[in-house]
Amino acid sequence: MRIEYTGLSEIQGSLVALEGVSGVTYDELAEITLNNGERRYGRIIKIDGDKVVLQVFEGTDGVDMEHVNTHFTGKPITLPLSREILGRIFDGSGKPLDGLREVFPDERRDINGAAINPVSRKYPRSCILTGISSIDATSTLIRGQKLPIFSGAGMSHNELAAQIVRQAQTMDSSDEFAIVFCAMGVKNDTAEFFKKDFQDSGALGRVVMYLNMASDPIIERILAPRCALTAAEYLAFHHGYHVLVIMTDMSSYCEALREFSSSKGEIPSRKGFPSYMYSDLASLYERAGMIQGEKGSVTQVPILTMPNDDISHPIPDLTGYITEGQIVLSRSLEQKGIYPPVAILPSLSRLMKDGTGEGFTREDHSDLSNQLFASYSAVADARSLASVIGEDELSEIDKLYVDFGRRFEDEFIAQGDRENRTLEETLDLGWELLSMLPRKELGRVSDKMLDKYYKGSE
């Protein structure tokens, strides 16, 4: 028997309350039918005796207290899944946006997912080459990793993400890969940019898109990454795909979370964000990984724009504590016209130590990467000294560092957006630049490696 409750007792923002309800459970999906026949969906977020609070995904515009019928479905929110989602475009809650029919599901999955048992995880070790020197050499992306791009408004993070998608390949290229693209509160132009780029590179047939635009309801923005990751897990651990998930923009997601939290009247934490934002972000980011005995993997590249380029803002800060490293873009490199403007020093890949070097990439990879970090950080000291006493007054060695820094940025970091460097090219270029410096300055590299790769004079 279908039970419908008529009327509401309270409407506040995207929340509505009903009284006299029984037999429902927390997190259950509800269908709300408006007077004009429009159907909306909601989720139970609080039960207090007979009173139930619902969060309405599409917002409460046009809803009145009397002429509304609510039906509880008895299930949590599930996403219909089958292999045919590849090539499709959906909205933030998983409804088709491409004018095609609903997915005929092989399976329906709860979008909240479940935590991977740490015992069942497989430690990620196989590296993904992006053909971008500043990533491959010093912040290598590993399959199954979550490696966000920390950017700022107006920087070229979208171009970088698109280039990663175009060029990403593993040592073993026979594996099947798929891309899940999730847009949260981005402008239409951004979504179009990615769509076109996927189309041009012929990847569109392997892409699933979940799009929530800047003007779409915020509740759907909170659902969008959950739908995307559910689809990614399904493709990875049911069909064995290696899935790369691009999520943009996490800052809009967090702001939606804040808006929703304040509408619930919760006690705010730093900068008004809810105190559970760490757990909430973790429930998304931790869905990356590999599982023992499964062929596929989920790799995440979330993009976030740091408000006012501030890396200590709660959004990048909490993200950095959860993700396995970060690729930070620098406005000063961007202003020098360097693409991709990857700031080498704050960028980090926590998993690269176990997926690079002998047996994985090339024997000198880790040593070289450590040395590039160390030498480039000495460049910063030399430059700040030069800004006080002038470059001419610098000691010989500091002058060498300044020259090294200049060439490192112009030749190593900078590359074309269609330029796909092999790992060999990247590493050799790194050695060529390091050879500008005297051998005794290279304290991070073993003598064996220096004998083999160092080309400078003693």
Next chain:
Amino acid sequence: METNNYYIHGVNGPVITVRGGRSLPMMSLVYVGNDKIPGEVVSANGDTAIVQVYEDSAGLGKGQPVISTGRPMSVLLGPGMISNIYDGIARPLRTIAGMTGSFITKGITLPALDLEKLWDVNIEVKDGDDAKGGMIFARTMESDAIEHRCMLRPDLKGKFIEVKPSGRYKVTDVIAQIVDERGRKTPLMLAQEWPIRRPRPCLKRLPITRPLVTGQRVIDTLFPVGKGGCAAIPGPFGAGKTMVQHQLAKWSDADVIVYLGCGERGNEMTQVLDEFAELKDPKTGHLLMERTILIANTSNMPVAAREASIYTGMTIAEYYRDMGYHVALMADSTSRWAEALREISGRLEEMPAEESFPAYLPSRLAGFYERAGYMETLSGAEGSITVIGAVSPQGGDFSEPVTQNTKRFIRTFWALDRSLAYARHFPSINWTTSYSEYFIDLKDWYENNFGSGFTKMRQQIIDILGKESSLMEIVKLIGADILPDDQKLIIETAKVIRQGYLQQNAFHKTDTYMPPEKQMIMLEVILYLFEEAKKLTSRNIPLNQLVATGVFSALYRMKFDLGEGQTKDYFIKLIDDSISKVLEGNE
């Protein structure tokens, strides 16, 4: 006995209101709803009780039953915990994976121990022996490295009767009875339950006189932590907190390691599992996993269980301490625990204090850190718990409440530094802002074990680093070239100390762990060069000549050369040769 019919009245995230009776004890364990998910009673008001549940509350609804156990949250302690991995409320994750596959499902109730496994037990008491709480009555080899000593529950007293002979038993087999003065009998098993929030008793606290030797130069030499002491590692993300924790878990000279992954990454726990199953303890030659217990509440696992996880870890640590072991508890990260506290406090609509953390944050932190200590146990042995807590301050700002309150209850502070991490100086422990209050207590131990004169050498190293940091202020403005030679020498030596000594490569085969005697050699060699070079400069011989011989940069690599068997004499000779070469040139 249970006459009340408790049921769910309301659900708000992990906070459940329960009605139906007034006799739910505070902090007792309940099973909530049709899925029977575990929870704890956190407050009561009239006929309404508030329960926090340890799993996702989706699927709970009004009217579903709540089962009271009447007992506090407890963990079953006994043989079989070593090498195991548990969730925040001590459910074995390997067994769960066997039952439900790769993803964790809800409503599983499992004891911490394997109830079916048979242990070779050596029973050491006989009928009529006096029984006293905490005494050891049986032993069994739990792993190659750890002998499990079964102790009497601290509250039991009387005489042993019906003692079974040594042999193979399960943890819940009754192997004896305790009869007290009034003739009441209590069956005795290998396993015992203990409430996680109650500290296990011991005879008395002893002073801290021995360090936890870690093989990490910056820690052992400059900022040691005593066995039974507390240390905190605060640092922004990417500064290497987890790396330091892993290094200590691998190489410190504790007998048992309890590694608590509290709200951190799943892959990190997997990494520990993988690595510790292969690496060997340099002192005993046993696999590291043979002395390690892991507790994992990764950041996407239920938040209320995160709050409980540090107590679960501490209770297990205390249990092994009571056997007479030196236990090191690594908690990574206490900030996640504090945030879990904040999240639940917010749901309970409590009045928030600083940065919306609850006002009782400091007292909870104190309660946790004070469970560490060097103790005489009830059985008369000595055991200790050393607590090493990572702190993840928001934005790397150490003025936030968790770091500040933690500082009041710890005595060793390893401040990790973002700028050192950017320059890939690891471990990125900043030598000017870190401190150890334990060194004074440990001085005698160091003089006897590292070598006499250690205290003086350590002080010299600290002085050189201190002078360097004030000189760097000048160097940043005018460059190093203009400094007089004695100051240049400070800078060159400090560079050797920083690059050659303080930096330690965790991924290098030998450099990852350096035993005390080699640390001592390094100190002696570095200071020998410093003194000899000082003599040169006092004769107005330019320091650049000595630098040009490459002797300073040779010492950068001394740590690797020592690892490959090079001796102290070799380096002393190297220094002497370089000095004579310079002297000859100035004849």
